[in-house]
Amino acid sequence: MKITGKTALIIIDVQNDFCPGGALPVPNGNLVVAPLNRAAERFASRGLPVFASRDWHPMETEHFQEYGGPWPVHCVQGTHGAAFHPDLRLPENAIILSKGIDRYADGYSAFEGISWTGLPFAELLRSKGVRHLCVGGLATDYCVRATVLDAIKRGLEVTVLADGVAGVDIIPGDSQRALEEMQQAGARIVRVDELQVPRTASTEKTQSSVIDIPYPGGKG
Numbered sequence: 001m002k003i004t005g006k007t008a009l010i011i012i013d014v015q016n017d018f019c020p021g022g023a024l025p026v027p028n029g030n031l032v033v034a035p036l037n038r039a040a041e042r043f044a045s046r047g048l049p050v051f052a053s054r055d056w057h058p059m060e061t062e063h064f065q066e067y068g069g070p071w072p073v074h075c076v077q078g079t080h081g082a083a084f085h086p087d088l089r090l091p092e093n094a095i096i097l098s099k100g101i102d103r104y105a106d107g108y109s110a111f112e113g114i115s116w117t118g119l120p121f122a123e124l125l126r127s128k129g130v131r132h133l134c135v136g137g138l139a140t141d142y143c144v145r146a147t148v149l150d151a152i153k154r155g156l157e158v159t160v161l162a163d164g165v166a167g168v169d170i171i172p173g174d175s176q177r178a179l180e181e182m183q184q185a186g187a188r189i190v191r192v193d194e195l196q197v198p199r200t201a202s203t204e205k206t207q208s209s210v211i212d213i214p215y216p217g218g219k220g
Contacts, residue, residue, distance in 0.1 A: 001159070001190045007197070008049040008130040010110055010121075011036050011164075012137025012144055014088050015054055017074040017081035019138075024074040026139045026166050030085065035163045035192040036136045037089045042197050044091035049128050051121070052090055053110040053137070053147075056082060056098035063106050075100070097121050108146035111154070122154060132157040134195070135187075136164025141174040148182045158187040159195075 017023040019030045043050050055075035063069040075082040084090070095115055100107025107113070111121050125133070133151050135158060137144055144165050151158045160182055167175025183189055 001188065001194050001196065006048075006129045007043075007132040007134060008051060008125060008128065009039055009043045009134045010137070010147065011040065011050070011052040011088070011090070012110055012135065012147055013053055013055055013075075013139075014085050014137050015075055015081065016083050016085060017055075019085050022074070023072055023081050026168055029138050029166050030087075032136060032138065032164050032166050033085055033087045035161065037087075039134065039136060039161060039164060039192045039195070040089065040091055040094070042195070043134075044093070046197050048197065049124075049130065050091050050094045051097055051110070051124070052084065052088075052094050053097040053099055053113045053121075053143070054082060054084065055100045055107060055143075057100045057107075058103050061100070061103040063100060063103075067103075069106075077101070095124060108143050109150045110143070110147040111150040125156070130156070132159070134159045134161060136161035136192075138166055139175075140165045140167035141170075141178040142168060145178040145182060148187050149185055152182075152185050152187065158182075160187050160189045161192050161195075162189050163191045 018026050040050050056077050057063060057075050059076050060067060063071055064073050065071060097110055097113030097115060099113035113121050115124060133156050135144060135148055148158050148160060169175050179189060
């Protein structure tokens with residue numbers, strides 16, 4: 001599939017707690033790392049923006065079962081579980097989006113995330129003229145789904161990377177149903193190696209946020 005227009009890649013929540021051995025593992029969640037590495041390298045080498053979102057929860061949040069939420073404790077700010085998978089190779093100028101930082105919000109969609117400077121994802125996309133979003137990461141039936149549907153509602157063209165996503169499937173078939181819902185909403189679903197990514201006229205440089213840089217005031 002040939003990509004046209006200004007396109008960005010968003011890698012969603014490929015964190016230790018969502019991979020095998022983590023607090024809330026996605027079955028085979030680690031298998032998305034290799035194709036997403038290829039996608040990130042391809043986008044970065046052509047001067048296209050790469051974003052990576054992460055759950056970045058406070059210890060006390062209504063997202064967790066202990067405080068009335070649906071999920072066990074996971075991806076707490078500054079912990080090993082909240083770190084990106086060690087094999088994930090993000091470009092040095094990847095922009096990190098932290099979400100779920102409000103104790104009263106689940107933070108499923110990357111559009112709820114903000115950069116370390118406090119800029120929301122939608123504003124960052126507008127500033128770069130992005131009209132097409134390629135999406136991969138974890139989990140298909142939760143944060144990927146929420147991000148894709150939000151992007152479509154905002155008028156963006158969306159492509160889901162089929163081999164770059166994996167789902168929780170708490171109810172068997174949830175991931176497939178999520179893919180079908182995204183496709184029916186207007187998203188295309190392709191494999192990473194089917195993408196034909198054009199070069200841009202210049203290679204943009206943005207401040208590196210790959211290292212976990214704390215927010216002002218210590219909010220992570």
